[in-house]
Amino acid sequence: MTSLLLTGINSLVTNDPAHGGVLGELHDAALVIDGSKIAWAGQRQNAPAADAATDLGGRAVIPGFVDSHSHLVFAGDRAEEFAARMTGTPYSAGGIRTTVAATRAATDEQLTANVSRLVTEMRRQGTTTVEIKSGYGLTVTDEARALRIAGQFTDETTYLGAHVVPADQDPAAYVDLVTGPMLDAAAPYSKWIDVFVERGAFDADQARAILQAGIARGLQPRVHANQLGEGPGVQLAAELGAASADHCTYLTDADVDALASSGVVAGLLPAIEFSTRSPYPDARRLLDAGVTVALATDCNPGSGYSSSMPFCIALAVREMHMTPAEALWSATAGGAASLRRPDLGHLTPGTPANLTVLDAPTYLHLAYRPAVPLVTQTFLNGRPV
Numbered sequence: 001m002t003s004l005l006l007t008g009i010n011s012l013v014t015n016d017p018a019h020g021g022v023l024g025e026l027h028d029a030a031l032v033i034d035g036s037k038i039a040w041a042g043q044r045q046n047a048p049a050a051d052a053a054t055d056l057g058g059r060a061v062i063p064g065f066v067d068s069h070s071h072l073v074f075a076g077d078r079a080e081e082f083a084a085r086m087t088g089t090p091y092s093a094g095g096i097r098t099t100v101a102a103t104r105a106a107t108d109e110q111l112t113a114n115v116s117r118l119v120t121e122m123r124r125q126g127t128t129t130v131e132i133k134s135g136y137g138l139t140v141t142d143e144a145r146a147l148r149i150a151g152q153f154t155d156e157t158t159y160l161g162a163h164v165v166p167a168d169q170d171p172a173a174y175v176d177l178v179t180g181p182m183l184d185a186a187a188p189y190s191k192w193i194d195v196f197v198e199r200g201a202f203d204a205d206q207a208r209a210i211l212q213a214g215i216a217r218g219l220q221p222r223v224h225a226n227q228l229g230e231g232p233g234v235q236l237a238a239e240l241g242a243a244s245a246d247h248c249t250y251l252t253d254a255d256v257d258a259l260a261s262s263g264v265v266a267g268l269l270p271a272i273e274f275s276t277r278s279p280y281p282d283a284r285r286l287l288d289a290g291v292t293v294a295l296a297t298d299c300n301p302g303s304g305y306s307s308s309m310p311f312c313i314a315l316a317v318r319e320m321h322m323t324p325a326e327a328l329w330s331a332t333a334g335g336a337a338s339l340r341r342p343d344l345g346h347l348t349p350g351t352p353a354n355l356t357v358l359d360a361p362t363y364l365h366l367a368y369r370p371a372v373p374l375v376t377q378t379f380l381n382g383r384p385v
């Protein structure tokens with residue numbers, strides 16, 4: 001195993017509380033990667049010797065982004081639906097069925113190539129961990145297939161058979177399928193189970209039954225909650241001890257209290273509000289109440305087709321009043337908390353060497369220079385990707 005010393009780091013974000021501040025930021029820093037792990041992080045003048053060294057010339061280094069919410073296993077796109085939204089047609093959950101039809105008709109190779117393309121796009125933008133959901137198959141074989149394909153790209157796979165009730169199917173019978181044969185087929189490939197709790201998708205009782213069936217099979221719950229209006233999703237997430245309640249666009253005070261007291265991570269997905277022309281979630285209200293916030297892309301062909309965590313950070317800062325430091329923490333350590341991965345989202349000795357080099361002097365440029373491709377290199381488990 002060879003070690004690599006990275007020097008010339010103007011700003012190193014470690015997310016290690018030992019280094020102080022929200023981000024554990026070090027200036028004039030160095031980092032040692034040994035094999036697949038971080039071996040050392042600190043001031044440049046204290047850096048230990050290594051087998052090789054690279055001078056980053058005053059760039060910034062941050063932990064790789066942890067994107068805790070995406071739907072990458074699909075075929076086709078819905079560009080026309082997006083265009084219609086921009087002239088006033090509201091987003092509705094019903095559009096999911098368009099992608100379901102295209103996904104069922106696609107071959108394994110086509111779906112795998114689509115995920116590969118999007119994961120590559122994400123890596124180029126600094127993402128080192130991505131959660132990937134099923135949810136565009138909605139039959140026993142199509143959901144299992146989606147999860148098998150997702151598992152080729154990530155350990156963070158999520159069974160979302162309860163995305164929407166397929167056209168012409170009885171809701172009660174579909175819940176029986178999702179909690180029975182479909183769960184049997186999906187569970188071997190899944191870490192998580194998720195439900196779209198929303199008018200037009202699944203109500204609280206259906207969602208509770210689905211999540212409890214998954215929990216009984218060893219899957220951990222996460223929830224699509226309160227995206228299109230106030231509803232029971234957040235309360236259900238708190239009741240069941242879910243890892244995250246994602247979207248959180250429309251919250252009552254009781255919902256905010258439930259998130260704060262339960263420790264459920266609020267996943268905020270501002271690229272969706274951008275692409276559906278909806279109000280952004282109130283991040284300040286959540287942060288001020290002590291809620292842990294994650295930022296994620298929710299990359300999908302319907303409600304928002306961005307794979308870019310830097311874009312989400314820029315939106316969170318400009319539109320949701322998060323500080324740049326809060327936004328970066330939420331896009332890295334916050335995502336790791338959402339995925340219950342204490343080993344990820346920070347650059348401390350012994351953790352995977354997942355990091356992103358920015359062609360910028362500090363992480364502030366992520367929001368200050370929106371839409372500029374600042375990521376020059378992404379390391380995954382110690383290797384450039």
Ligand code: NIG
Nearest residue numbers: 096196224298300301302303
């Ligand atoms: O997270 N809200 C449900 N699912 C996706 C959208 C899926 C789609 O429109 O195809 C979301 O926004």
Ligand code: FE
Nearest residue numbers: 069071224298
């Ligand atoms: Fe989603």
